[in-house]
Structures are given as structure tokens and as C-alpha cells.
Amino acid sequence: MYLDEVLEQNRKFVEEESYIPYQTDKFPDKRIVVLSCMDTRLVELLPRALNVKNGDIKMVKNAGAILTHPFGSVMRSLMVAVYELQADEIFIIGHHDCGMKHYNGEQTISKMKEQGVKDEVFETLEYAGVDVKNWLQGFERVEDSVQNSVDMVRNHPLLPKKTPVHGLVIDPGTGRLDLVTRGYE
Numbered sequence: 069m070y071l072d073e074v075l076e077q078n079r080k081f082v083e084e085e086s087y088i089p090y091q092t093d094k095f096p097d098k099r100i101v102v103l104s105c106m107d108t109r110l111v112e113l114l115p116r117a118l119n120v121k122n123g124d125i126k127m128v129k130n131a132g133a134i135l136t137h138p139f140g141s142v143m144r145s146l147m148v149a150v151y152e153l154q155a156d157e158i159f160i161i162g163h164h165d166c167g168m169k170h171y172n173g174e175q176t177i178s179k180m181k182e183q184g185v186k187d188e189v190f191e192t193l194e195y196a197g198v199d200v201k202n203w204l205q206g207f208e209r210v211e212d213s214v215q216n217s218v219d220m221v222r223n224h225p226l227l228p229k230k231t232p233v234h235g236l237v238i239d240p241g242t243g244r245l246d247l248v249t250r251g252y253e
């Protein structure tokens with residue numbers, strides 16, 4: 069249980085004005101938006117490896133850095149970053165050894181059942197057209213997943229045509245970036 073610890077630390081943080089080195093505004097100085105994975109190893113490593121600090125970029129994260137729907141919340145975040153928050157380039161950064169690799173959701177579905185989600189719930193969802201397994205689906209090759217997400221953004225009808233969309237893969241151990249696709253013409 070972490071809540072009280074977090075609140076206590078937070079009280080000290082504010083009281084001691086530890087926020088001062090982080091003060092900035094909502095517009096990214098480097099004018100880019102990054103979609104990456106929520107992996108724990110990337111929390112500090114990714115910004116360091118990209119040489120960015122507070123105030124430099126917009127960051128969107130989810131499980132696997134996967135863009136699954138052209139009108140989902142991730143795409144909306146990228147749109148808002150581009151149109152309203154001065155992001156001119158989009159970086160989609162997957163990583164090696166990602167938990168979403170070879171992940172097909174079946175294991176999580178059994179865990180959901182173990183935690184008390186009833187079979188009827190899955191039946192109802194299926195009846196409503198929700199394919200839970202497909203919804204949880206990860207990927208086989210991270211490079212392919214990054215390329216798919218990049219393609220979805222590049223082909224989006226609402227994205228300004230001039231916006232470069234780059235695809236990269238980061239090593240969660242060393243921070244090394246490999247280019248999958250370069251977004252400039």
C-alpha cells in the first residue's frame with residue numbers, strides 16, 4: 069500500500085520547494101511528441117537516452133507503444149500535441165524485450181477469471197462485439213509493431229501532411245536507439 073507514503077513524500081516535496089528545477093510551461097522546447105511504452109526500465113532511461121528534460125517534449129505512454137485505433141485516445145493525444153501544443157514531429161519508440169511481445173492476452177484472461185470475472189461477462193462482451201483477446205493483443209516483432217503504428221499515424225486523414233513521423237526501437241538496458249523508419253521526405 070503506497071498511497072500514504074506517496075502523500076507524505078509529496079508533502080515534503082512541495083514544502084521543500086523541490087519542484088523548482090522542474091518548472092517550465094506546457095509547450096515542448098524541442099517541439100516533438102513521443103509515444104513509448106510504460107516499461108519500468110524506460111521511466112528515467114528514455115528521457116536520458118533522448119537527451120530531454122522536463123519542458124522539452126510531450127510524452128504519451130501505453131503498454132507496448134502500440135497504436136491500435138486511429139480514433140482512440142493515443143491518436144487523440146498525438147493530434148492535440150500537434151495542433152495545440154506545438155509538436156512538429158512524432159516519434160514512436162518501441163523497445164526490445166517488451167512485455168507485449170508474443171503477448172496474446174490469453175494468460176491475462178485466465179487471471180481475470182481467477183480474480184473473479186465470470187465467464188458470463190466474457191460472453192456478454194463477445195455478444196456486444198468486444199473481442200477481449202484481440203483487444204489485449206501484443207505483437208510478434210517490435211519493429212513491425214512500430215512500423216504499423218507509424219503507418220497508422222502517417223495515413224491519418226486529420227494529420228497535417230507535412231508532419232514527420234519516425235519509428236525507433238530502444239534497448240532498455242543501454243538506451244541505444246535503432247531507427248526503424250525515418251519520417252522526413
Ligand SMILES: [Zn+2]
Nearest residue numbers: 105107166167
Ligand atoms: Zn514495453
